Amino acid sequence: MHSSLARYLIFFQYIGTKYSGVVKVPPQQLKKKGVQDHLEAAILRLRPENHVSLYVSSRTDAGVHALSNSAHFDLQRKNKAPFTEEILRDAINFHLREQSIRVTRAVRVPLDFHSRFQAQSRTYLYRVALGPDKTQIPLSDSELCWNLCTTELDIDSMREAAAILKGTHDFSSFRAINSDLPFKNPVKTMDQICVQPGSSFTSNHFHRHIPFWELTFTSKSFLYKQVRRMAGALVAVGRGRLSPLSLKKVLDARDSTAFPQGLSAPAHGLFLTNVEYRDEDLKFPKMTTSEEQNLR
Structure with missing residues (x-):
């Protein structure tokens, strides 16, 4: 054998x-x-x-x-x-x-x-919860979302800002300053950036309604910490701390130092949800009869 x-x-x-x-x-x-x-x-x-x-x-x-x-x-x-x-x-x-x-x-x-x-795309999901304080968030969600300690967001403005980031841009402003990959091409194409309602993992059993929102980002590749910076910027727009126009100015600056300090979203709300491949790339060629006999 x-x-x-x-x-x-x-x-x-x-x-x-x-x-x-x-x-x-x-x-x-x-x-x-x-x-x-x-x-x-x-x-x-x-x-x-x-x-x-x-x-x-x-x-x-x-x-x-x-x-x-x-x-x-x-x-x-x-x-x-x-x-x-x-x-x-x-x-x-x-x-x-x-x-x-x-x-x-x-x-x-x-x-x-x-x-x-050979990965064709990657999708990240960022979860935010609008609980008035951390004790209001179900224990099962507490380390799996960002509790904003607020009860509302300007979703229309967030979606306007998401539309600005969607498409092909130089995202140098959204690269971490201490990136260990400073020469990576900063031009990325965001195929999807959307803001939509989410839910708690235990909402049916918690007996308290806590609004959840999900920010979804899809691209072939991302810069180091780019998703957390984009998520943090969209949340800042939703909270009125940044306008869509101000976000566009940050994007157009193409400079990581132009990103406002303290806006990056914390790690624990972020999930990598999918890595997509072409079906033909995953197909393993069938063995010949002689190869099958060699394995017996």
């Missing part, structure tokens, strides 16, 4: 509260680990022959959550056929039992597939 190298794409979710972000942290960091650290540790317990490294499609920072992030990796078993997709998913989850991380899907992909570069 011959072993065979297989490449897999996994989709995974996590509550980011207790992690330093999605990517690995330096070995000397003893406090919070990254989601990638725990995923790789779980895969290593499957006893692969090769050194396993995950290539994560979408970076999220400490405290940011994901309903669907993705990553690819190679796996080779000693004298055994590759795992089926379902068995691989369940085996990784078995070793993640103590973590707030779950693999939702595994797909065997061609050996030249890349989870980051």
Whole structure:
């Protein structure tokens, strides 16, 4: 029996509260680990022959959550056929039992597939709650939204501001000043920016109506902390602290120092909800008869 190298794409979710972000942290960091650290540790317990490294499609920072992030990796078993997709998913989850991380899907992909570069779009969702104070927010939502401690927002002005940000622009003003990727192209196309009503995860059982709003952003890629800055700016417009015209001036400045201090939205309200791929990129070619016999 011959072993065979297989490449897999996994989709995974996590509550980011207790992690330093999605990517690995330096070995000397003893406090919070990254989601990638725990995923790789779980895969290593499957006893692969090769050194396993995950290539994560979408970076999220400490405290940011994901309903669907993705990553690819190679796996080779000693004298055994590759795992089926379902068995691989369940085996990784078995070793993640103590973590707030779950693999939702595994797909065997061609050996030249890349989870980051072949992603067609990424969608982020930012949740805000209009509770008068933090004690009014259900416990199940308290670390999964931004409680604005206000009871209303100017939604029409927020949607006017969202329309300004939609489309192709130089988003240098929305890049974090301390970005470790200063030479990344700041021109991005926002395919979707919308403001719509949301809900509490336990609204039917909380016996108190708390208005939730969701800000959705879709693009092929984003600058470092761009989504949190856009979300914070839209909320500032909704609270009357920034006008749509002022937001356009910030955008047109193309300078990260032009972004008003203190407006960036906190991490814990942000979710990566989807990483989209073309179906044809995920299709793994069927084995020939001779290849199937080699695996028996």
